[in-house]
Amino acid sequence: MSKPKVIIIGAGFTGVATAHDLALRGFDVVVVERGEIASGTSGRTHGVLHSGGRYAVSDQESAVECIDENMILRKIVPQVIEPNGGLFIAIDESDLAYAEEFIEGCNACHIPIQELTARQALEMEPNLNPKVLAAFTVPDGTFDPLRLALSFAASARKNGARFRTYTEMEQLIIDGQGNVTGVKVWDRTTDTHEEIYADLVVNATGAWVGEIASHAGAHVPIKPTPGVMVAFDQRLVQRVINRLNKPGDGDIVLPQRRMMVVGTTSFEVTDLDYVPVVEDQVKIMLERGEELVPGIRKTNVRGAYMATRPLIGGGSTGRSIARTFKCFDHKETDNIDGLVTITGGKATTLRAMAEKTADVVCQKMGVQAVCTTKEVPLLSYRDYYLQNN
Amino acid sequence: MSTPKWVVTFQIYRKKGNADPHFDEFKLEVSPDEYVLDGIERVWAFHDRSLAFRHACHHSTCGACGMRVNGAEKLTCITLIRDVTQDGGVLRIEPMRNFPVVSDLAVDMGILYTRMEMVEHQPVNSDAKEAIQPEARPAGPVGEEEDYIRLSDCIECGLCISACPISGSSPEYLGPAVLAGAHQHGIKGNEQLLKLVDSEDGVWRCHSAFECTAVCPSFVEPGWRIMDLRKQVIGERFKRLFRGSSPKIIDTMEASK
Known part of the structure; x- marks a missing residue:
């Protein structure tokens, strides 16, 4: 047969x-x-090997999928992964207030985290915003898409x-x-x-x-939902740096080769074959990225690009979609x-x-x-x- | 407040099947701060869906979009239009040289990838092993115990092979990216690799044009690495001359240092 x-x-x-x-x-x-x-x-994906921490509060099904698959990919395809981990960092009071939900969420989704003091975080990543108030380690990584x-x-x-x-x-x-x-x-x-x-x-x-x-x-x-990514020409961090808060614009800075990439935004389009890079969104990435790693201001933009996520839409839109x-x-x-x-x-x-x-x-x-x-x-x-x- | 638009003529190399190659022209309104690849993608999206070209990451990590732009090797995803032409100007886009053309701007990278595998280039590496000069190392915690693993600098884009005058005339020459790959892996104690590097098609074929280093978008410095490999090869030859080739004796000598 x-x-x-x-x-x-x-x-x-x-x-x-x-x-x-x-x-x-x-x-x-x-x-x-x-x-x-x-x-x-x-090809144009952000490149974060997610620990699931980003989704641990609002989208636990995705969070569990991420941590489980993260561990499997590290094992079956280490040749494309920078396995250096990640941090979720709190910069302001609103971030600190999110910490409790974050810990509970990560525990519920078996995502291993470790709480760091601000000083420990800065020792690990000296280029973080010195105003960092608290941080958690997560098993994030990055990959070459x-x-x-x-x-x-x-x-x-x-x-x-x-x-x-x-x-x-x-x-x-x-x-x-x-x-x-x-x-x-x-x-x-x-x-x-x-x-x-x-x-x-x-x-x-x-x-x-x-x-x-x-x-x-x-x-x-299907709800095609593009977001912008901006690559900068220096590697000022060795781990994925996430904002300790609900997922939002420009709240991830990740290292890749000698670069850092900041992402992303979230909006809807109808023409998928060519999504232009919007200048204002590039600026937002710089501003938001700087809140996590101030040194970004002294680096140069190396590339800017759009990728269109395939979100499965019901009635909801953008970030609220699982x-x-x-x-x-x-x-x-x-x-x-x-x-x-x-x-x-x-x-x-x-x-x-x-x-x-x-x-x-x-x-x-x-x-x-x-x-x-x-x-x-x-x-x-x-x-x-x-x-x- | 966005920058005023330019009009640029893209002259694009075309080749389908066995038909003769030719150039097609597309006049596009662009922002000078867009990348050359953005223009090429728009030609495909809005003018000619038959255009074949390689691209993936759009930020210089994957190495897929190497092409010749007005005669020079460029990674098109990070090449600003304002840096290679002017308002009313021309962008002549050709596939890389020294690789077989699949169609239009897309080339077959098989030979490069085969050779990179042959010289055991490591796609991920510790940062300490990856950096060629300490001052070129990125900032961050780099103590010996705290080294991190990262993707190699070489993105295997092939631009150095396209630009190399020797690769053009001698296809069997391993080529700059490949020799740089051997350098990254290290030839010490690796008989097979040493033999490959020290062969007719290895380091001795290079004529030190340094075109490779000039076009490398990823700071690999293939030219420097080839010169350094030559020193290492000569060092290995000397070692053999004076110490015999028994690995056991070499080990003892190393240990007594």
């Missing part, structure tokens, strides 16, 4: 992680991606998955019953068109899932078979999102195979390109 075949649309974090999971479970996998690996939201995606893609390829980059989905192929049986694609490297058929199509296009699903007449409640993920079987939601959508979530939870999606795929296709991605170490990101030769 031949392997069941799945087409995944999108080679961002969820697409590559789902390809890896399904390939390990014995599926024949083809990934179609209009750009390169991680050229949409995933492209290399994280490539590591999953390399491992998927090793197990037979095929990646068709610069290959844009033009249409979903629909049979007489209205069910999805494949995709019509445009190969941008050769300017040719072709049809690819499969037993199932996974829509892993992040903020674009609504657009893709609409080709089949299916609906996904950061968990959801897998939609369109047979259940729209009575359209052959199409599964995965969206929401965070970079940190990419593996769990893939596990959930692969579970749904297995269940739909009657395949008995368990997920092994928690244990299988990923190949070097370089293997993705090595396999070209």
Whole structure:
């Protein structure tokens, strides 16, 4: 019997992680991606390997997902992670007042924290705002977004998955019953068109899932929500510095290579393919970042960019939306078979999102195979390109 | 109060399949404080959806968007338009040299990644091992016990290979990023790596043009590292000459210092 075949649309974090999971479970996998690996939201992600501390008060489901996946990623893909931890720091009275809820939340979500005095925090990170009142350590980290995606893609390829980059989905192929049986694609490297058929199509296009699903007449409640990130040309801290308060604008400063990145904002857009960087938001990042690490003022901006989060919207908007993920079987939601959508979530939870999606795929296709991605170490990101030769 | 807009003509290298390459022109209204990559992405988003180019992080950590801009190697995500052209000016965008073109501006990085793996370059490293000069080390707690792990300076963008005159004429030359990668890993006690570095296609092929160091967006200083590797190679050769090649003897000598 031949392997069941799945087409995944999108080679961002969820697409590559789902390809890896399904390939390990014995599926024949083809990934179609209009750009390169991680050229949409995933590549432009902030780069925080979240401990879950950010969500421990208001969004505990996400917080638990983050701490669990954080520990797994450290184990399976250490080659792309700066594992130096993070601090939540209080600068004013309102931050201090948040401390109690923060401690309770972290305890409830099994996030290991340690309280520091202001002096201890400044010894650890001398460039913090000297007005720091209190601090907590958390197991945050940072990662290289492209290399994280490539590591999953390399491992998927090793197990037979095929990646068709610069290959844009033009249409979903629909049979007489209205069910999805494949995709019509445009190969941008050769300017040719072709049809690819499969037993199932996974829509892993992040903020674009609504657009893709609409080709089949299916609906996904997605709220694309961009935010700005600004990179500065010096590394003044060695750990992720978070503001000890409810998630807000510009309240994370993270180190990466020789840089620091400050993020982010939260607003809504309709045109997803190009989101311009708004000058005023860059200024806000500088101002807010400076409250955590005053030395930022003396550094230079090295890059500024926008990434569009795929938030799953109900009635709420922006920061009030939970950061968990959801897998939609369109047979259940729209009575359209052959199409599964995965969206929401965070970079940190990419593996769990893939596990959930692969579970749904297995269940739909009657395949008995368990997920092994928690244990299988990923190949070097370089293997993705090595396999070209 | 935002800066006045410029009009800039993007002349972009195009290649599809076996067709002959050509340049397409796109006239864009830009802010001089935007990055070259922003303009290229807008060409794709609003003018020509067939344009193929590599990009991911947009802030110089991933190394995907290296291209030639008006004849010079640039990481386009951090190259301000105002630094490479003027109002009414031209931006000629070409793929990097010395890599096979996949399509348009996208090149196949396979050869670089293969060689980086060959020389055992470490993608994450302790900060102490990563820094080449103490004064270049970032500020922060850097005591011996308190060293931190960070992503390597080299982002494997390939710009140095594109700019290197030797890589152009001798494809088998390992190339600046790769030799810098060997330097970062260290050749001491690594027979295989030493052999690779001390070969015809290793450090001796470099003609000290230092184009690599000039275009490196990430402070790796490949030129300096190649020169330092040469010293190390000669040192290793001397060691062998006087001490014999038995590792056991070398160990004893080291221990008695």
